[in-house]
Amino acid sequence: MAKLASAALAAHELGLAATFGGILFGETGLGKSVKVLPDEKDRSRVIDQAWRTYSVPKTIGLITTAATWLIGRSVFGGRFIGRKMRNLIVAKDVALGVTVLTGFGAQVCGRLLSQEQPFPVDTNGRPSEGTPERAASLIRTVNLLGYVQLLAAGAALALTSALNIRGHKNTRWGAVARLLP
Numbered sequence: 001m002a003k004l005a006s007a008a009l010a011a012h013e014l015g016l017a018a019t020f021g022g023i024l025f026g027e028t029g030l031g032k033s034v035k036v037l038p039d040e041k042d043r044s045r046v047i048d049q050a051w052r053t054y055s056v057p058k059t060i061g062l063i064t065t066a067a068t069w070l071i072g073r074s075v076f077g078g079r080f081i082g083r084k085m086r087n088l089i090v091a092k093d094v095a096l097g098v099t100v101l102t103g104f105g106a107q108v109c110g111r112l113l114s115q116e117q118p119f120p121v122d123t124n125g126r127p128s129e130g131t132p133e134r135a136a137s138l139i140r141t142v143n144l145l146g147y148v149q150l151l152a153a154g155a156a157l158a159l160t161s162a163l164n165i166r167g168h169k170n171t172r173w174g175a176v177a178r179l180l181p
Contacts, residue, residue, distance in 0.1 A: 012068040013160060018061030019103060020153040022054050023146050031125030040120030040128055047125050048114055055107060062103045065156075069096055081170055088166065092159040098152035106145040113138040 030050055034043035073093070116135040122128040126143075127136035 008068045015061035015065035022058045023150040035123035041118040044121045095156040102145045102149035
């Protein structure tokens with residue numbers, strides 16, 4: 001594969017990895033780590049600050065992933081390389097679409113949630129009894145979007161691997177890859 005195409009693939013995969021890793025850390029590490037803070041409002045402030053700090057690289061990762069995929073798809077539709085490869089490409093279209101849409105939806109909801117600060121959260125970073133309803137609703141929405149995005153980004157990563165493995169075995173793709181910049 002040519003240098004530019006290799007660089008684009010690397011940027012694409014790093015963007016997906018940043019998205020997937022950030023969500024995974026937030027869901028498994030950060031939200032549960034705030035239990036050491038006795039004050040419920042401090043918990044939400046720490047989560048908010050971490051979320052706002054990581055939203056920049058996550059957004060850059062999402063944009064990079066989407067841009068590299070869209071550019072690649074505009075140049076290469078994949079129809080001629082066979083039904084199985086084409087099905088993988090379409091599945092990745094869907095996975096990336098869901099990843100990007102849920103990512104930007106979570107960004108919007110997260111910004112709205114930041115405007116509700118300070119509010120209390122429980123020891124898992126979830127709404128507590130004292131959380132105002134608007135903040136609680138936004139927390140639930142952000143969490144749902146995060147879970148969906150985690151699954152979609154994971155699927156996109158798996159599909160990227162499957163496409164790369166199948167692509168190396170596909171003689172038609174090999175002929176096209178040699179022509180890429």
